[in-house]
Amino acid sequence: MPVEAGQDGGETPEQWRSVLIDVSGVTLAELVAADDSALAHALRRVTDELDRPGEPIAGFNSAI
Amino acid sequence: MRSRAFQLSDAAFAALGAGRPDAGTLDTLCRAQLSRTLLLLRELRRRHPAAPAWYSRIVAAGPDEGNRLIADPMTGLWAARALRAGDPAEDFEIEGRPLAAVHRDLRLRVRVDDSSPLRHEFGLPPAEPLTDAGRDHWQRCLDEAWRVLVTRHRPAAEMLAAILRVIVPVRPDPAAEGISATSSEAFGAVAMSAPADATALAVGLLHETVHSVLNATNLLFDLVRPGGGTGYSPWRDDPRPASGVLHGTYAYLAVTRYWRTELAHAADPGAAFEFARWRVAVADAARRLLAGGELTPAGVRFVTALLDEVRPWLDEPVDPEAVRLADLARTDHHLRWRLRNLTVTPEHAAALAGAWRAGRPPPPPVPSITAHVPGRALENSPRLRLARAFLRREDDDPAGRATAGDLACVRGDSGAAVTAYQIDLEKDRNRDLTWAGLALVSPHPGLRSRPELVKAAALAVPEAPVDELADWLSG
Numbered sequence: 001m002p003v004e005a006g007q008d009g010g011e012t013p014e015q016w017r018s019v020l021i022d023v024s025g026v027t028l029a030e031l032v033a034a035d036d037s038a039l040a041h042a043l044r045r046v047t048d049e050l051d052r053p054g055e056p057i058a059g060f061n062s063a064i
Numbered sequence: 065m066r067s068r069a070f071q072l073s074d075a076a077f078a079a080l081g082a083g084r085p086d087a088g089t090l091d092t093l094c095r096a097q098l099s100r101t102l103l104l105l106r107e108l109r110r111r112h113p114a115a116p117a118w119y120s121r122i123v124a125a126g127p128d129e130g131n132r133l134i135a136d137p138m139t140g141l142w143a144a145r146a147l148r149a150g151d152p153a154e155d156f157e158i159e160g161r162p163l164a165a166v167h168r169d170l171r172l173r174v175r176v177d178d179s180s181p182l183r184h185e186f187g188l189p190p191a192e193p194l195t196d197a198g199r200d201h202w203q204r205c206l207d208e209a210w211r212v213l214v215t216r217h218r219p220a221a222e223m224l225a226a227i228l229r230v231i232v233p234v235r236p237d238p239a240a241e242g243i244s245a246t247s248s249e250a251f252g253a254v255a256m257s258a259p260a261d262a263t264a265l266a267v268g269l270l271h272e273t274v275h276s277v278l279n280a281t282n283l284l285f286d287l288v289r290p291g292g293g294t295g296y297s298p299w300r301d302d303p304r305p306a307s308g309v310l311h312g313t314y315a316y317l318a319v320t321r322y323w324r325t326e327l328a329h330a331a332d333p334g335a336a337f338e339f340a341r342w343r344v345a346v347a348d349a350a351r352r353l354l355a356g357g358e359l360t361p362a363g364v365r366f367v368t369a370l371l372d373e374v375r376p377w378l379d380e381p382v383d384p385e386a387v388r389l390a391d392l393a394r395t396d397h398h399l400r401w402r403l404r405n406l407t408v409t410p411e412h413a414a415a416l417a418g419a420w421r422a423g424r425p426p427p428p429p430v431p432s433i434t435a436h437v438p439g440r441a442l443e444n445s446p447r448l449r450l451a452r453a454f455l456r457r458e459d460d461d462p463a464g465r466a467t468a469g470d471l472a473c474v475r476g477d478s479g480a481a482v483t484a485y486q487i488d489l490e491k492d493r494n495r496d497l498t499w500a501g502l503a504l505v506s507p508h509p510g511l512r513s514r515p516e517l518v519k520a521a522a523l524a525v526p527e528a529p530v531d532e533l534a535d536w537l538s539g
Contacts, residue, residue: 012365016077018070018284023102024095026067028130029123031106038067039103046100047107049248049283050148052290 020045070096070284074365080281081369083274083317084219090226093280097251098135100283104143105134108153117155133158137230137253138182144249145185156182163202163231165210170221172210176202176231177253183232186245186255191233201258202233208262209269216325220270220318227252228273244268246275248282267322274318278311287363295352296401298345298394303405303434306358310367313349316342317370324377333455336383340390343377350374388476389451392504396447399500399515406516407435416517417524426537432516447501450474469501478505482531489530493522502530510538 021042023031031039072080076089085093109119122130133139136158146153160177176194177183183190194202213221230253237243237257242264244256254272259265281287288310294303299312323339326332350371353359359367382390408416412430419427447470450461454474461471469484485502492498496519503515511518511534518534525533 012074012361014074015071016074016285016362016365018096020096020099020284021067021069022095022099023067024098024131026102027123027127028102028105028109028119028134031102032109032119036067039106042099043103043107046103046283047147050144 070099072284077285077362077365078369080277081366082373083314083321083370084373085223085277087222087226090223090277093277093284094135094226094251096284097140097280098131100251101134101140101143104140104147107147108143112152116153118153121155135229137250138177138180141182141185141247141250141253145182160230161199163199163206165203165206167211167214170210170214170218170225172206172221172225172228174228174231176233178233182250183255185250186232186234186247186253188234188243188245188255188257190255191235191258194233198233198258202231202265205259205262205265209259209266212262213266213270216329217266217270217322220322223277224269224273227276228269229253231256231269233258242268244272246272246279248279251276251280267319270318270322271315274315275311278314281366282307285362285366286360287366289358289360292356292358295356296398298349298397301401301404302437306353306356309349310353310363313346313353313367313370316346316349317374320346320374320377324380327382331383333383333386334452336386337390337393337452337455339377340382340387341393343374344390345394346374347371347378386455389455389474392474393445393448393451395512396445396500396504399503399512400445400496402432402514402516403496403499403519404437405435406432408432408517408520413520413524416521420521420525420528420533420536425539430517432514435516446470446497447474447504467498467501469498473501473505481505482507486530489522493519493526493530506534508534508538510534 019041021038023039023042026034070092072089072092076086079085080089105119105122109116112119122133125133138158139156142156145151157180159180160175162173163176164171164173176199178191178193210221213224230250232253232255234243234245234255234257242257242260244254246254254269254276256268256272259268288307292306294305295309297304297309297312299316300308304312320339320342323335323342326335327339350367353367354364354371408430412427415427416430419425446466450466450470451474453459467484467488469481469488472478472481472484482502482505485498485505488495488498489502499515499519503511506512518530518537521533521537522528522530
């Protein structure tokens with residue numbers, strides 16, 4: 001039973017399902033023309049990140 | 065338009081958490097990042113009434129070349145930056161020069177970006193464009209690093225070949241032996257100072273590429289709930305949120321595995337030290353994450369798999385001297401972290417002074433509070449340098465700059481170290497490195513568990529002997 005990642009409760013699912021949809025097989029031109037409700041959810045996922053980009057990660061330093 | 069949500073089987077997700085993603089999982093992460101950039105570019109395009117130059121260029125390039133441009137780490141970085149800033153975003157250039165290494169059947173092909181404006185987006189000052197000699201140095205280090213990775217660390221090499229696309233040279237940090245970073249918005253790019261040698265490059269590229277893998281995982285699945293506090297991270301001197309601790313834990317799982325494999329190939333005291341040092345740090349950090357209550361169900365699954373991976377390594381035999389020095393280095397970091405980031409209020413320090421001077425027991429529990437130290441810190445530990453030299457049986461203090469306390473501490477002479485550190489503290493009671501050194505060798509448990517408390521008391525009561533204060537606060 002796929003479970004949307006981030007959902008609470010229950011046992012470990014057999015499949016972890018993301019809110020992001022796979023548009024890697026779609027051309028940019030097709031995507032620009034598309035008005036798909038499924039896109040809106042995925043788009044929110046990637047644009048929400050823009051509001052909390054955080055700092056660049058890490059700073060590996062073999063001295064510390 | 066037909067498209068499916070990304071999915072990973074539980075087995076694949078657990079293997080990813082254990083730092084062993086297979087080729088299918090890496091492909092899923094790459095497609096997820098390509099989807100992300102496509103969606104960002106769609107947003108950018110739809111903000112324009114007419115097609116901007118970058119859009120026309122991508123469309124004209126055809127599906128394969130267009131996707132290659134879109135999948136470039138710097139395109140994702142550019143798109144995110146342009147959307148956030150509300151820029152007109154007319155165009156961008158993919159800049160840099162190729163750098164490649166081949167060993168056996170595996171090729172690593174990256175671009176060194178030493179010229180584009182986007183290289184400023186990694187939080188570290190970029191280096192000047194490479195000279196021919198600088199480029200030759202990177203090439204020599206990469207050839208050797210790649211040979212080692214392909215020969216002895218095949219899964220890591222395959223991961224790098226699948227993910228790593230861009231290296232941004234950055235200026236070295238005078239306080240560090242090597243510095244590097246990744247951006248969550250530039251999947252497959254690492255910023256890195258010129259490597260000291262092939263080993264530093266191999267470990268650095270591996271470490272940073274694993275950050276990219278975790279960034280891609282985070283795009284698909286929330287692993288940490290937002291809004292938590294900050295705490296100890298064995299890899300940084302500043303307090304970190306759980307998401308940051310997870311990044312360090314995951315990256316150092318890969319680093320630990322690298323040294324474990326190196327140790328299996330040769331009885332290298334350096335490899336023994338690094339393996340012994342990081343296996344415990346990774347396991348401890350994973351346990352703290354699981355106990356902290358900030359992980360989502362997916363995060364719990366991910367970190368549980370991580371801990372399951374590292375746990376058996378804790379029982380593997382390692383040279384006892386390397387283990388002693390690894391424990392010393394790890395504890396040293398924790399002590400310095402407490403001294404840097406924790407303190408007690410002036411009121412509590414005054415209460416401690418009053419109790420001491422009145423001959424009373426210490427006042428009721430004095431809480432430690434966060435000392436707000438701005439920014440990131442990378443502190444160079446002289447004891448760490450000494451420990452590495454001591455293990456290699458090199459002259460451990462060629463410049464003659466080490467303190468008597470540090471030399472005795474690293475050599476395992478606790479009595480001499482205690483005396484030397486106490487003498488140093490009588491000259492300067494405000495030096496954290498000395499306090500951490502004393503705490504490492506002191507017989508007083510209170511100094512080991514809360515060095516910031518003993519330091520605060522010693523500053524509030526300058527006439528009191530440090531040893532007696534530590535004993536008083538350990539009672």
